[in-house]
Amino acid sequence: MKHRMTQNDLLHRLSQEHLSLLRELGSLADEGGVSLYLVGGVVRDLLLKRENWDLDLTVEGDGIAFARLVADRYGAGLAVFERFATARLVFPDGLKIDIATTRRESYEQPALLPTVQPASIEEDLSRRDFTINAIAVQLNPRQFGRVLDPYGGQRDLRARTIRVLHAGSFQDDPTRIFRAIRFEQRFGFRLERATVRLLAQAASTNLIQQLSGPRLQNEILLLFAEQYPARAIARLAQLKLLRFLHRRLCYTKNVKRTVAAVPKALAWWVHRFPDSAIDRPIVYLMALSNESSPVVVAAMIRRLALSRVQAKNVSAGGRQVDRALKRLTNKETARPSQVYRLLTDFSDEALVLLLAKQLSVQHGVRLSLLKRHLVAYVKNKAIKTALTGRDLQAMGLQPGPRYKTILGKLLDARIDGVVTTEADERVFVRKWLGNQKVQNEC
Ligand code: ATP
Numbered sequence: 001m002k003h004r005m006t007q008n009d010l011l012h013r014l015s016q017e018h019l020s021l022l023r024e025l026g027s028l029a030d031e032g033g034v035s036l037y038l039v040g041g042v043v044r045d046l047l048l049k050r051e052n053w054d055l056d057l058t059v060e061g062d063g064i065a066f067a068r069l070v071a072d073r074y075g076a077g078l079a080v081f082e083r084f085a086t087a088r089l090v091f092p093d094g095l096k097i098d099i100a101t102t103r104r105e106s107y108e109q110p111a112l113l114p115t116v117q118p119a120s121i122e123e124d125l126s127r128r129d130f131t132i133n134a135i136a137v138q139l140n141p142r143q144f145g146r147v148l149d150p151y152g153g154q155r156d157l158r159a160r161t162i163r164v165l166h167a168g169s170f171q172d173d174p175t176r177i178f179r180a181i182r183f184e185q186r187f188g189f190r191l192e193r194a195t196v197r198l199l200a201q202a203a204s205t206n207l208i209q210q211l212s213g214p215r216l217q218n219e220i221l222l223l224f225a226e227q228y229p230a231r232a233i234a235r236l237a238q239l240k241l242l243r244f245l246h247r248r249l250c251y252t253k254n255v256k257r258t259v260a261a262v263p264k265a266l267a268w269w270v271h272r273f274p275d276s277a278i279d280r281p282i283v284y285l286m287a288l289s290n291e292s293s294p295v296v297v298a299a300m301i302r303r304l305a306l307s308r309v310q311a312k313n314v315s316a317g318g319r320q321v322d323r324a325l326k327r328l329t330n331k332e333t334a335r336p337s338q339v340y341r342l343l344t345d346f347s348d349e350a351l352v353l354l355l356a357k358q359l360s361v362q363h364g365v366r367l368s369l370l371k372r373h374l375v376a377y378v379k380n381k382a383i384k385t386a387l388t389g390r391d392l393q394a395m396g397l398q399p400g401p402r403y404k405t406i407l408g409k410l411l412d413a414r415i416d417g418v419v420t421t422e423a424d425e426r427v428f429v430r431k432w433l434g435n436q437k438v439q440n441e442c
Pocket of ligand 1: 041042128129130173176
C-alpha cells in the first residue's frame with residue numbers, strides 16, 4: 001500500500017492533553033493486540049491546521065472490546081452500538097471519543113444504508129467519501145504518527161480539491177453529493193473535474209429522490225449550519241440541486257439577496273439578544289423558500305420531514321413576513337401594542353428573517369425603524385398584566401369570552417404605557433366595562 005511515512009509534527013498539533021491520551025490509548029491497543037488509528041475529519045483538519053475536537057478512532061480488530069478496555073481503565077462511560085460495531089466513550093472530564101471497528105461496506109441498493117463487515121484499515125479507508133477524509137494516523141507506540149494515505153488525500157489537500165474515491169461513490173451514497181458541497185464551500189476548495197461529472201451524473205438520476213426525508217434533511221441542515229450557507233446555496237443552485245428540495249422552488253434575485261443578508265441579520269439579533277437560541281439553518285431555509293408558493297413550501301416541508309416546530313417556522317416564512325414588514329416599516333406612528341399584536345405569533349427565526357428582508361432592500365430610515373420596533377417588541381413580550389381572570393371574577397364580571405377581550409385590552413394598555421400599576425388596571429377595567437354598558441344600552 002502507498003503511504004507517506006510519518007509526519008512527526010502532525011499529532012503534535014493536538015493539545016498536550018489529547019496527545020498524551022492518544023499515546024496512552026496506543027499503548028492500550030498494544031495490550032489488547034489490536035491496531036489503533038485516528039481517522040477522518042480530525043486527520044484532515046490536523047493537516048489543514050484547523051481546530052477539530054472530534055477524536056474519531058478506529059480499531060483493526062474488535063473495536064467494541066477495545067472500547068471496553070479503555071472504559072475500564074479510565075472509568076469512562078460507554079455506549080455500545082453492536083449493529084455498527086462502534087462505541088462512544090465519555091471520559092470523566094467530559095471528553096467524548098467515538099471508537100469504530102475497521103469495516104467494509106456493501107451497498108445492496110443504492111441510496112440505502114449499507115451492510116457492514118469487519119475489514120482491514122485499507123478497506124476501511126476505501127469506503128470513505130473523499131480522498132481528504134480517507135487518511136489515517138496509526139497510534140500504536142511503535143508506529144505512532146505513521147500516516148496512511150492510500151488515495152492521495154494529502155495531495156488533494158494541497159491542491160485544494162474534493163475528489164471521490166471511485167466512480168460509483170455518489171451512486172452508492174447520494175448524501176455524498178451534499179457532503180461534497182459542504183467541504184468544498186467550508187474550505188474554499190473545488191470539486192475535481194471527474195468528481196463534478198460524476199456528481200452531475202448521479203444527480204441526473206432519481207437517486208436523491210430515493211433518500212429518506214430525515215437523511216436529506218440532515219444533509220441540507222448541516223450545509224446550512226456551515227459558516228457561509230449563502231455560498232453553499234448558490235453552489236446548490238449552480239449544480240441544479242435545489243430542485244431536490246422542490247422542483248418549483250423560486251430562487252430569485254430577491255431570494256438571493258435575502259439569503260445573503262441573513263448573516264448580518266443574525267449577527268444583529270445575537271448581539272442584541274444574546275440569550276435567544278436561534279435555529280440558524282432553519283432561518284436559511286425560510287429565506288430560501290421565501291418567494292415560493294405555500295403549496296411548494298408545504299411539499300418541501302414534507303420532503304424534508306421537518307419537525308413540527310421547524311415546519312411551523314418555514315411555513316410562516318413567506319407572505320406573513322412580507323405583510324408584517326410592510327406594516328412595520330410604513331406606519332411610523334404604530335403604537336407599541338400594535339407592533340406587539342402584529343408580531344406576537346412570530347418565532348425569533350421569523351423575526352430574523354424579517355430583518356434580513358429589510359436589510360436586503362435598503363439600509364435607511366426604515367431599517368432603523370424596524371430595529372427599534374424589534375427591540376421594543378422583545379422587551380414588551382415580557383410584560384404581563386397585574387390583574388388576572390380571578391381578579392376580573394372578583395370584580396363581579398361573569399366568566400365568558402369577554403375575559404379574553406378585557407385582558408387583551410389591558411395588556412395593550414400596559415404595553416402602551418397607558419396603565420402602569422394594578423390600581424390603574426382596575427380603573428381601566430371599570431371604565432371599559434362602563435363604556436360597554438353604555439354602548440349596549442344604546
Ligand atoms: P465534520 O468536520 O463536518 O464533522 P467529518 O469529516 O468529521 O466532518 P463526519 O460526518 O463526522 O465528517 O464523518 C467522519 C468520517 O466518516 C469522514 O471524515 C469520512 O471519512 C467518513 N464518512 C462520513 N460520512 C460518510 C459517507 N456518507 N460516505 C463515506 N464516508 C463517510
